[in-house]
Amino acid sequence: MQIKKFVAPTLREAKEQMKNELGGDAIILGTRVIENDRRFNFRKMFEITAGVDEEIKKTPSFDDEPVIENVDIDVELSRLTQKIFESKENKKVAAEDVVTETRKLTKTQLDEYLEKLLDLEINRQLAKELVEQLKNYDGLLGEANLENYLIAGMASMIPTKEFKVKKNRNTKVALVGPTGVGKTTCIAKLAVISKIIHKLKVGLISIDTYRLGAIDQLRIFSEISDIEMSVAYEPSDMPKLIKKFKDKDLIFIDTVGRSQKNRENLNKIKEYLDAAEVDETILVVSATSSMRTLSDVAERFKVLDYGSVIFSKADEAVTYGNIFNLANKFNLPVMFLTNGQVIPDDILSVNPEYLANVIYKGKLY
Template identity: 30%
Template sequence: MHIRTFRAASLQDALEEIRNQMGTDASVLHTRQVRDGWMGWLGRTYVEVTAGLRGVDDAKTPDDSIPQADAEVPVTVPIRSGYMQAEPTFPGPFEGFREQLIDAGVSPKTALRWLKSTESFTVGLGDSINEPWMDHLQRSIARELRIGGPIRTQPGAKHIVALVGPTGVGKTTTIAKLAAGFRIQERRRVGLVTIDTFRIAAVQQLEAYAEIMDLPMEVVENPSQMQPAIERLGDVDLVLLDTAGRSPSSDARIDQLVELLRMAQPDETHLVMAATSSSSTIQSVLKGFAPAHPTAAILTKLDEATSTAGVLSAITASDDFAGIPLSYLTNGQQVPDDIQVASAEPLLSRLLPGSFVTNQMEAA
């Protein structure tokens, strides 16, 4: 068998080069990611593919003078135009992580991307790997996670922030936590506006919070009332808009929300989602609320999430999605304590069941 090794920027490029130089009868014997540079640092990552082409004499008794293929029996994959590479195998720990990630709701494509990135990272470390494999996986995912930072206000400059999202994710409670944090800790003048008139209890709940914290509050029922309501709040530093929960699949309700936001002209729009949601649910929410042009996302109910792998797979950056920046995380119902500025560690520590680590989250 004639054996050659090809190196390219991507697997598809390597397969194309193999087809051009060895023909369509060649077979893939082995693939791996490699990195150049000193000890793998400051270098580029390549895909290295070893391919073989069986000759007409290969069926006969081999001549000892002719180099043979490795003694181990390789899994050969014929090179055909348009053929996608067979699913690769990883070192022992990685193979187990792939199964766990998929079981936790991560798509096979995303799990493969994360593990290939992790493998590339560990190859660059050479023999100096002393940390658990999970740490390397978490670092690889963290590189795709976007952290946007908290809401920032200036005294005397009215800053309008809207919270949008589906029903049941905790928008009203999150509004109360943010209001308390800015009112008590940041010493800002805060005003509240609710347009959640679909649920009377939601209005009463926010009114109770406003009364306790001595905050002005307005109720808006239609777009024409929005600007006058904001003006009636007076000279506040921060306006927090609480919106009604909407199904991301209801185009009419989303259109109503967009019109209300158009009249409010918020400086920021935060999409509130539950960390307990599946990857497919998060993707549906991101798509459904895209017309509202969210600038950041808040993940709630982190304390109830036994695994965050599915959620992270939906919000992290990939080839076809820029990712959405995270602003805050919440982990309970206590106002104002159970909220913190978003960071990677609380999410990654809950990546998979069994990797759960209890974190004492500081108030924002």
């Protein structure tokens, strides 16, 4: 990917520069306001960091693959993360790697594994269950492979879900969750990927339940990414906004509101989502939250009928045991991890094996 920065007195001009230079397929990776900089005579300037895939810049030929009608967003995300996935430590245990020398598991060994799992902040009950499973392999495997079995055992206990979007279905996806977890940022990432990589027509609706005017962030994003956006101030606004976006393949619904500790606030959001007849509601929580907070949020937001979870700020988390704990406690499929502020790069699609490795090794890769 070729990456460049464009600076201009207005966002619109910076975006024009970007389009002229990199073409319509450029992806906006980030924006910032530059103030008090001598280079610009201390004028306020806007900077866009943009990238364009060298592949995309290629002139298409008749040999190019036909356009696939029903694109699957997760396939592309998987492809993007696959390189990392393949290159590091995640290789499956090949037959020749299996250590043939076997011995009995000692109590001390099992305790060590239990300690390790607890250290990863995996709930004690679940950690015991995982270690118990190891006993099934007692005498069958060498120690080097026990860890792999532990990871495989974890993977078998983590539900995941793919983000599937098809063309011409007018799919309505809402992101809900506590304030500040990264819902809007995540919508921006998914919207750009859907638009640029999957060529889907995307619309954005922001629900401002309390007329906070806190929608500027999405508005600026909508402007620079050229993705249409509207604001709903009342549940009754929803049907007409959905109608306005009837030609869109995908509509993201973002929620802005006051404290969601209050049941009434959540009921209000529910009214909007019901009025929009959303197809999929995804809960966003921070991977850095404590298990008590996560459980509380997952319980409270049940009224909104979410079907999967995104763990944001995985880049800031020290351990990932809570992903395992929450997914298990609520039988809740995990859809993505987000790992930074950069739009659209910092989002990772997941599968059980990948998550189990992240959790066990205590780091993203």
